[in-house]
Amino acid sequence: MWTIPNILTLLRILLIPVFVLIFYLPFEGARVLSAAVFALASVTDWLDGYLARRWQQVSPFGAFLDPVADKLMVAAALLLLVEAEPSPALALPAAIIVGREITISALREWMAEIGARAQVAVSMIGKFKTAVQMVAILLLIIKQPLWEIPVFTVGFVLLYVSAILTLWSMVVYLRAAWPSLSGQSVVEVLPREE
Known part of the structure; x- marks a missing residue:
């Protein structure tokens, strides 16, 4: 279960609260920094699947958790954006x-x-x-x-x-x-x- 691809997927989930907190920090570069965290999470989305296939570490846990991590990050980002720019x-x-x-x-x-x-x-x-x-x-x-x-x-x-x-x-x-x-x-x- 504790393969590098699965750890990357878990990291993506752990980055969600970090992303949210940085988004609301009261300084000029907060949006760019939160975008960097989102970009890092997006890269891990590609990387965990690539490594799992390449190293033949595809697992039921990873197959379950990967789409969950993606949906959680996207939903959190969309909620923040709609709250910040309500229209x-x-x-x-x-x-x-x-x-x-x-x-x-x-x-x-x-x-x-x-x-x-x-x-x-x-x-x-x-x-x-x-x-x-x-x-x-x-x-x-x-x-x-x-x-x-x-x-x-x-x-x-x-x-x-x-x-x-x-x-x-x-x-x-x-x-x-x-x-x-x-x-x-x-x-x-x-x-x-x-």
Whole structure:
């Protein structure tokens, strides 16, 4: 259980309160520093999966904990951003992203209860969605323009792209599960993003 990939996943969870505390520190560089913590967590998300596959240390504990760590970090970041910049325009994509995660978690739980085998199959849309989502959140956290680049605006647009990809990947899941949801048959494979 205490493999390096699993330790990296646990580190990502431990970084959440650090990220939150730094975000609220009352000094000018707090947003940039909290963005650095978020970026570090995002890198560990990629690194733990890469190392687990490369070193053949994929484990049931890691397979369970990795998506939980991702969702906790993303949800915490979105909550902070909506609280810091309260507007329907920011709350809408945040609600879509968090709502999709709750829906898919409930779907997975239900599929397990009916005995459907959900094999992990990484989808390209899931990887792309995750990458866009992480970059969007990172830019929104930084907020201040860098080298004349309107960082917040770019992050805002990317968050909407991420929300669209999130809905698309949810549709893929629901289509895969539809035979079981409609009582037609049992689904063998549900795609999962990294």
